[in-house]
Amino acid sequence: MSRKKSNEPARELSTLALELIASRFRALSEPVRLRLLNLLMRGEHTVGQLVEASGSRQANVSKHLALLRDTGMVGMRKEGLTTVCYIADPIVNELCEMMCSRLREEMEGKAAALAFDPKI
Amino acid sequence: MSRKKSNEPARELSTLALELIASRFRALSEPVRLRLLNLLMRGEHTVGQLVEASGSRQANVSKHLALLRDTGMVGMRKEGLTTVCYIADPIVNELCEMMCSRLREEMEGKAAALAFDPKI
DNA sequence: GAACGAGATCACTATATCGCCATATAGCGA
């Protein structure tokens, strides 16, 4: 650990670092990929199972999986004819959980505001 | 809270939910926007200060800020001629911290592997 | 080794997004 204090916030980040971080977030920025990750969070799936469960075409799923593999988020191993996919980086679960619960809070807040707004 | 158990992982997410989550991650998927957020993590800045500090053109910064505002990550208030920007959603800090430290781990791991690889 | 099945890759189209320039809008002081 090279950080001086654990709550030192927000140092200047280099251009390279920003690009790396951006590419990780970009991997999470497509609904189809999120659906694949969501399926994988429930356990390992073959590519074929992901194709069927996601409703996307095989070529499309294959490309999205390749991208997720390149970012290190998803791992794949060949088992005979099939390829088994799994979450390789637990950060995926954390990030998605965090984003989901944040959005849920927001939506519930908006719903409550719409339900009975004392100002109107 | 509608969740049955707090560690129940990975329910099926609706298409709408996936699109919402994807759009949030997409907001974080561009280096220029990450640089703006990184600057704002150090404190409030006017648009002009962000333009200068980021090195991007004014029109470009303005458009990126509008996008970040639309996702609720950044807030803006007008103060006379200038517009002051600030982080409106603390999830930004968490997400970026998490991603940064994850990448740091990874890089350190790779660096260590390159430094002395017993297999070569 | 021929046929088959799972998956990867290619070539293509459609669409989205970035960065830029030019221009519009909106407070503020003279």
Added chain:
DNA sequence: TCGCTATATGGCGATATAGTGATCTCGTTC
């Protein structure tokens, strides 16, 4: 009212990315 400054917006060209059908690769099975 007339500029002046800070920011927002519109339009444009270039590039990136998603989705699709066709094709290729490579284990498996007969």
